Amino acid sequence: MSIARLPRVAGLLALLLAACALPLMLSNFRLFQFSQVYIYAIAILGLNMLTGYNGQFSLGHGAFYAIGAYVSAIMMDRWNISYGWTIPVAGVLCLIVGFLFGLPALRLEGLYLALATFSLALAVPQILKYFEHWTGGSQGIVLSKPNAPFGLPLNPDQWLYFVTLSVLVLLFWLGANLLRGRVGRAIVAIRDNHIAAEAMGVNTALYKSLVFGVSAAYTGVAGALSACVIAYVAPDSFNVFLSVTLLIGSVIGGLASISGAVFGALFIQFVPNWAQDISKAAPWAIFGVFLIGFMYLMPFGIAGAIRLLWIRATRSRVQQKERSVVPSQAHTTT
Amino acid sequence: MRRSLQLLALALALGMAAVATVPAGAQTVVGVTPTEIKIGNTNPYSGPASAYGTIGKTIAAYFKKVNDEGGINGRKITFITYDDAYTPPKTVEMVRKLVEQDQVAALFQTLGTPTNTAIHKYVNQQKVPHLFVATGATKWDDPKNFPWTMGFQPNYQTEGRVYAAYILKNIPDAKIGILYQNDDYGKDYVKGMEDGLGAAASKLIVLKQSHEVTDPTIDSQIINLKNSGANVFFNVTIPKFAVQAIRKAHDIGWKPTHFLNNVSSSYASVLKPAGVEASRGLITALYTKVVTDPQWKNDKGFQDWVAFMKKYYPEGSLEDDSNFFGYSAAILMAHVIKQCGSDLSRENIMRQAENLKGVELPFLLPGIKVDTSPTDHAPIQQERLAKFNGEYWELFGELFDAFRKN
Numbered sequence: 198m199s200i201a202r203l204p205r206v207a208g209l210l211a212l213l214l215a216a217c218a219l220p221l222m223l224s225n226f227r228l229f230q231f232s233q234v235y236i237y238a239i240a241i242l243g244l245n246m247l248t249g250y251n252g253q254f255s256l257g258h259g260a261f262y263a264i265g266a267y268v269s270a271i272m273m274d275r276w277n278i279s280y281g282w283t284i285p286v287a288g289v290l291c292l293i294v295g296f297l298f299g300l301p302a303l304r305l306e307g308l309y310l311a312l313a314t315f316s317l318a319l320a321v322p323q324i325l326k327y328f329e330h331w332t333g334g335s336q337g338i339v340l341s342k343p344n345a346p347f348g349l350p351l352n353p354d355q356w357l358y359f360v361t362l363s364v365l366v367l368l369f370w371l372g373a374n375l376l377r378g379r380v381g382r383a384i385v386a387i388r389d390n391h392i393a394a395e396a397m398g399v400n401t402a403l404y405k406s407l408v409f410g411v412s413a414a415y416t417g418v419a420g421a422l423s424a425c426v427i428a429y430v431a432p433d434s435f436n437v438f439l440s441v442t443l444l445i446g447s448v449i450g451g452l453a454s455i456s457g458a459v460f461g462a463l464f465i466q467f468v469p470n471w472a473q474d475i476s477k478a479a480p481w482a483i484f485g486v487f488l489i490g491f492m493y494l495m496p497f498g499i500a501g502a503i504r505l506l507w508i509r510a511t512r513s514r515v516q517q518k519e520r521s522v523v524p525s526q527a528h529t530t531t
Numbered sequence: 532m533r534r535s536l537q538l539l540a541l542a543l544a545l546g547m548a549a550v551a552t553v554p555a556g557a558q559t560v561v562g563v564t565p566t567e568i569k570i571g572n573t574n575p576y577s578g579p580a581s582a583y584g585t586i587g588k589t590i591a592a593y594f595k596k597v598n599d600e601g602g603i604n605g606r607k608i609t610f611i612t613y614d615d616a617y618t619p620p621k622t623v624e625m626v627r628k629l630v631e632q633d634q635v636a637a638l639f640q641t642l643g644t645p646t647n648t649a650i651h652k653y654v655n656q657q658k659v660p661h662l663f664v665a666t667g668a669t670k671w672d673d674p675k676n677f678p679w680t681m682g683f684q685p686n687y688q689t690e691g692r693v694y695a696a697y698i699l700k701n702i703p704d705a706k707i708g709i710l711y712q713n714d715d716y717g718k719d720y721v722k723g724m725e726d727g728l729g730a731a732a733s734k735l736i737v738l739k740q741s742h743e744v745t746d747p748t749i750d751s752q753i754i755n756l757k758n759s760g761a762n763v764f765f766n767v768t769i770p771k772f773a774v775q776a777i778r779k780a781h782d783i784g785w786k787p788t789h790f791l792n793n794v795s796s797s798y799a800s801v802l803k804p805a806g807v808e809a810s811r812g813l814i815t816a817l818y819t820k821v822v823t824d825p826q827w828k829n830d831k832g833f834q835d836w837v838a839f840m841k842k843y844y845p846e847g848s849l850e851d852d853s854n855f856f857g858y859s860a861a862i863l864m865a866h867v868i869k870q871c872g873s874d875l876s877r878e879n880i881m882r883q884a885e886n887l888k889g890v891e892l893p894f895l896l897p898g899i900k901v902d903t904s905p906t907d908h909a910p911i912q913q914e915r916l917a918k919f920n921g922e923y924w925e926l927f928g929e930l931f932d933a934f935r936k937n
Contacts, residue, residue, distance in 0.1 A: 226632055323745075326714070334715055335644075336645065339649075427619065429649040438616070473614050478576075480576065480577055480614055481577050
C-alpha cells in the first residue's frame with residue numbers, strides 16, 4: 198500500500214465502522230431501509246459496470262434482479278436450502294444468463310441495446326406468472342426471515358443488515374479491484390473507442406459479454422438479498438419501473454463511479470418517500486423536480502460533484518496537478 | 532482526532548439511550564390518545580394500479596367528515612395513508628413505517644392481493660389489526676393461522692358457491708360447461724363452484740376448458756363447450772374474453788343458461804361491446820349497488836354518498852364504483868371504532884371487528900349485511916343474482932348466503 202492511499206483507506210474504514218455502529222442507534226425499521234439501500238447499491242454498481250464503465254445501456258436490469266430474487270426464493274421455499282447458499286447460486290446463474298444475453302446483444306449498439314434490454318424487463322414478470330408451478334404465479338412466494346445464527350443477540354432485521362453490509366463490502370472490494378486494474382482499463386477503453394481498443398489487442402466481444410455477465414451477477418445477488426429482506430417475491434415486485442429506477446440511481450449517483458452506487462441507492466430509496474411527504478397527489482412530479490435539480494446541479498452525479506468540490510477545496514495544494522486531472526476525472530473515476 | 536472520538540462516543544451513548552427508552556409496545560395502547568386514534572393505510576396513488584388510489588382518497592375524505600362532526604367518542608381519526616405503487620417491497624416498507632414509526636392502532640383497507648400477501652405474516656407477528664383489506668382473494672379469511680387479518684368483499688369462491696346453489700335448486704337437469712382463465716383467479720371461481728355443488732360436481736360438470744390470459748381468442752373453447760352438450764355455461768373470464776365468449780356463443784347459436792362472473796359485469800366494457808341482444812338473459816351475482824344504475828337514483832344510501840362526495844371529495848367521480856366502495860368501507864371502520872367504546876387496545880379493536888352482527892352499509896344491495904365472528908373473517912358473504920334485461924342488471928330471486936351460517 199502506498200502512502201498516498203492511506204487517507205482514503207482510513208476514510209473507508211471509518212465509514213465501515215460507522216455502518217457497523219448504525220444498528221446501535223437506529224430502529225429496526227430504519228435498519229430495514231438501510232439494508233434496502235445496500236441492496237440497491239449492489240445492483241447499481243452492477244449496472245454501473247455495464248453502463249458507466251463499458252458504455253452499454255441497459256433498461257432491463259430489473260429482470261436480472263427478479264431472476265436473482267426468484268432463484269433464491271425457490272431454493273428456500275422448495276428445497277429448504279439456507280438463504281446463505283442461495284445468494285451465490287443466484288449470482289452465478291445470473292452471470293450465465295447475463296453472459297448469454299450479452300452475446301446477441303453484441304450486435305446492438307446504444308439505443309437499440311437499451312430497447313432490447315427493455316424487452317427483457319417487460320417480459321420477465323409475465324414469464325414468472327407462466328411458470329406458476331415454480332414461482333407461485335401472481336401470488337408469489339412467501340418466505341420466512343432468517344434468524345441470526347450461533348445464538349447471536351441480534352434480531353432478524355439487525356442480522357440481515359449485517360448480511361447485506363458484508364455482501365456489499367465484499368462485492369465493492371471485488372468490483373474496485375476489477376475496475377481499477379488491467380481489465381478495468383480494457384472495459385473503459387471499449388467505451389471510449391472500441392476500434393482503438395481492438396487495435397490495442399482487447400478482445401472486444403469477449404469483454405463486452407463478460408461485463409454483461411458480471412453486471413447481471415451483481416444485480417442478481419442484489420435480487421437474492423432483497424428476497425431475504427422482504428421475505429416475499431411476486432411478479433408485481435419487479436415491474437418495468439424497477440429497471441428505470443436502477444438506471445436513475447446509477448446516473449444520479451455518478452456514472453463510472455464506485456462510490457456513486459451508494460449515493461444513487463440512497464437517492465432512489467429516500468427521495469421518493471420525501472416526494473410523497475411533500476405531495477400525495479403528484480409524488481412523481483415532485484420526484485421529477487428532484488431529478489432535474491440533481492442533474493442540473495451535479496451533471497456528473499453526486500460522486501462527481503463531491504470529487505469536484507474536493508478538488509476545488511484542495512486547489513492550493515495541487516494547483517499544477519488539477520489542470521490535467523479535472524476534465525477526465527469528471528466522467529471516468531470515483 | 533480526540534475531539535471526533537469524543538463526539539463519536541457521545542453519539543453512541545445517545546443512540547443507546549434512545550434504544551433503551553423505546554416503549555415496550557404490547558402492554559400500552561398503541562396509536563391512541565384521549566383525543567386521537569391513528570389508522571394506517573397503503574394505496575396505489577401511482578403506478579399501474581393507480582386507478583384504485585381513489586379509494587384511499589375517499590376514505591381520507593370520509594374520516595375528515597367524521598372529524599368535522601366531532602370524531603368518535605371524542606377522538607379524532609388520524610388517517611395516515613402512503614403510496615405503495617402496488618409494488619410489494621414498497622408495501623412492506625410503508626407498512627413497517629406505519630407500525631413501527633407512526634405507531635398506528637390498526638391497518639385498514641390496505642389495497643391489493645400481492646401487496647397484502649407481502650405483509651400478511653408481518654402484521655400477524657406484530658399483532659396489529661389488519662382490517663377489511665381491499666382484495667378479492669380467499670386467503671384473508673383464515674382466522675386460525677392469521678387471527679389479525681380480516682377480508683372485506685365477497686371472494687371469488689363465495690361467488691362460485693352462489694351460482695352452484697342456484698343451479699342445484701333451479702336447474703335439475705344441468706349439464707355445466709366451464710370456461711376459466713388458467714390462474715389463481717380462474718381456479719378460485721371453479722373451486723367455489725365445485726365445492727358448492729358438492730358430491731354432484733363430477734356428474735354435473737361435463738366439460739372444463741381453460742385459457743391463458745395471453746391467448747388471442749377463445750373460439751375453439753366455446754365450440755368445444757357447445758359440442759359437449761352443456762346447457763349451463765359458467766363463464767369465468769376477464770372483460771376482453773367475456774366479450775368474445777358472449778359474442779361467439781351467440782353467433783354459433785348456443786343458448787345455455789349463461790352465468791357471467793361479476794368481474795366482467797360492466798355494461799360499458801362488456802355487455803355493450805358484446806351486443807345488447809347477445810347479452811340479454813346473462814346472469815351474474817352482485818353484492819353492491821352499481822352507481823350508474825338508474826334504479827338506485829332515489830336510494831337513501833346512494834343519495835347520502837352523492838351529498839358526501841360533493842362536499843368532501845368534489846374532484847372524485849360520481850360514476851366510479853370505487854368511490855362508493857371506499858366510502859362504505861370507511862363507514863364500517865368508523866362503526867368498529869365506535870363499538871370499541873373507551874377500550875381502543877389492539878386486542879379490543881380486533882374483538883369488535885370479529886363481533887359485527889347485521890351491519891348495513893350504503894353500497895350493499897338491500898338485505899345484504901356484514902357479519903363476522905372469531906371463526907369468520909369474511910364480512911360480506913351474501914350475494915344476489917341479477918339478469919341482464921337489455922338495459923341493466925335486474926335483481927331476481929332471494930338472497931344467497933354462500934355458507935348458510937348458524
